[in-house]
Amino acid sequence: MFSSLFIFYFLFSFVNCRIHNIDIIDDNRQQILLSTFGFLLGGTMNINVTDFTYDKAGVGKDSMFGFSIAKAKNSGIAESLQSHTSRSCFFYRTEQANEIPHVYFMMDHTSEKPKINVIRHSGDFEYLDIQYEIPSNRIQSNINETLTSNVTITSRQKLEKNETLITEIPINRVGGTSHRFRFQFQVIVKRKNEEGLYNLYFHNCLNKTDAHLNQRSLYINLTTLLIEKNLDNYLSAGEIPLPVLYFTWAVIYFLSGFYWIFVLKTSKHPVYKIHYLMLFLVLTKALSLIFHGINHHYIASNGRHEEAWAILFYITHVLRGLLLIVAILLVGTGFTFIKHVLSERERKLFIIAIPLQILAVVAQIFLEEKEESDPVYVTWKQICFIVDLLCCGAIIFPIVWSIRHLEQSAKTDGKVLSSLSKLKIFRQFYVMIVFYIYLTRIVVYIVKLTVPFRFEWLEVIFFELTTFIFFVFTAYKFQPAINNPYLALSQDSDDDADGEMDIPLTQNPVFEQITKVNQKPRKVSTKLSTKDPSDLITPDEDDEDDYHHIRVSTSHV
Structure with a gap:
């Protein structure tokens, strides 16, 4: 019993359910599904990337990284989006974006001031509210505790003042390096047509124009805190x-x-x-x-x-x-x-x-x-x-x-x-x-x-x-x-x-009527009937071979 408890604790105790601590290390997948969650009116998605790095040697000028959110009406459409992956970069494909609501968060990591370009597709996401706060050097635990409140208050004030949709999210370089970043932003469902099953992806796009670099695997490291919530309920x-x-x-x-x-x-x-x-x-x-x-x-x-x-x-x-x-x-x-x-x-x-x-x-x-x-x-x-x-x-x-x-x-x-x-x-x-x-x-x-x-x-x-x-x-x-x-x-x-034991003892006509019966012990009296002359042992007058037939009368007591 205790061994079973230890096994289950070891396998599943690190899981945080709807508050996801995502830690991706040395991964070269072009498309990574981070989460699938059904949002209702008032739902929020908080994405806090505390550390993002990539293999600098394999990055060309056209290499792209970023996130995307695709909205589906049911799980069937969501799984169809996952299965229709292409070898080309997801950001370069526009045919699906015209059919299914998408939001692209494309990282501009090569400029002097790195940023994320927000591109909205489809009418449902035309006015999707996206808010952000520039990360400070606070301790990570404090960020986890105050992420939702800080982003909501600061960004809403900013949105009310500017009255415009955010199209750029600033990125901070970590430690002064050119290939290590952190940032955070929040998506808020404020309109009825924005409700749906949201699929959050991370994209690792190889170089598009450099054929030599495009054949190489590009490894990334991503540490993210993802919080998904529907008003006062963390369930989808x-x-x-x-x-x-x-x-x-x-x-x-x-x-x-x-x-x-x-x-x-x-x-x-x-x-x-x-x-x-x-x-x-x-x-x-x-x-x-x-x-x-x-x-x-x-x-x-x-x-x-x-x-x-x-x-x-x-x-x-x-x-x-x-x-x-x-x-x-x-x-x-x-x-x-x-x-x-x-x-x-x-x-x-x-x-x-x-x-x-x-x-x-x-x-x-x-x-x-x-x-x-x-x-x-x-x-x-x-x-x-x-x-x-x-x-x-x-x-x-x-x-x-x-x-x-x-x-x-x-x-x-x-x-x-x-x-x-x-x-x-x-x-x-x-x-x-x-x-x-x-x-x-x-x-x-x-x-x-x-x-x-x-x-x-x-x-x-x-x-x-x-x-x-x-x-x-x-x-x-x-x-x-x-x-x-x-x-x-x-x-x-x-x-x-019992039936298997109820078989004739012999095939001799003399004993044709005698069988072995395997039943429960019971008293049996066997006697010759004197009331019926035919019961007596007498020669059969019609029997040419002078065989004698025996008739046994049994009565159970």
Whole structure:
């Protein structure tokens, strides 16, 4: 337990959530996504670059650096902007700027007085309010504490006096060097048409005219404090309702868990260990949602999470994912219900699937907490997708194996009706698993890409609703019940064992009517019936071979 706490603290304790401390070292990417955030009216974005340096040897006169902000209506357009990257400098491309609102912050680092040129594109950003304050030599901690208030008060006074939009932002050289700078500015959403999903990029443009230098990698170092806020809430526009949603779903799962406890305690039918595993899964899911809601509450209030609640969420989230895949695999293989021992093939599947599920959940947490500007962010995103896909395949295989087993049993053991009833339930469970995977992976992703940015919380509702329906379906189909053909399988197995012993002892016609019966011990009296003459041992007059037939009459006491 303590080792798990240490691992989670080591991996995620440095993350500051909506207050981003971005530290990029020796990076040569031409385009770096720093943040994606949904702004409403009154929202602010504070960018405080405390240190920016570049490799002086690789810089030509046409090399350009800077930031850009692109506004999108939903996540689908935002991801399209990220995927349509070009080898040419982003600042030289104007086709996207004509279609999507953009603001360019182009650094003029070669002039005697370095500055940032602000270029607004599209009607939505024509009057976008951009304010700045020239950094002083104050201690960094003081800058972090007073950045928002200082920039807001000073710059608003300046804007009210000049009544013009800022087109230039001054830059300070650090230590008198020609390739080390610092600056800060703020973007304020003051108009309704300026609301949207803002994507903040940093651009490292190579030399455009010098072919020799253009082939070289240009490395930069960037240390930035980025603060994003919507009025009194640090959550993105589509995430503001999330704390309430998580608490609501936690209550629903807790009530469902208490009802399941009532079902198990009052059941007069056999209750298996997997029924209690389902109970632990539901309660762990509820705890995970509570901790997730508390974590988002602190992010909304302070811009950063409380480490204790975050670690509790991580632990319960991993445990919930582990219990879910174990429960699905056990139900799919028929363990406890159908059989009490797993086959070698099923054991290997467990050995592979469980670590994959843990890796998938850890990768998901890593993606949620890691900065988008980190070079390994894309790698972990790909790992999460591939591992999750493998886990989805792993939970389908045992169900397919069980269906094939029941199909063969229906043809060979003679109990067609019983096998077909069980086969029907397995097929329903298989269809439900496929729908669950399809809805929670594909449809949820489509919802995220298509809904407007302020309604991104619908993705969470759709995911949790699908998961809850899947839990209810599974509990209903495999609840303790005497008329459940799936749970009645163990009784049928005992009958099969008795039936296998009920075979003729010999093929000799003399003993044709005598069989070995393997039943519970009971008193049996065997006698010759004297009431019926045919029961007596007499020669058969019609039997030419003089064989004698014996009729045995048994009565149970």
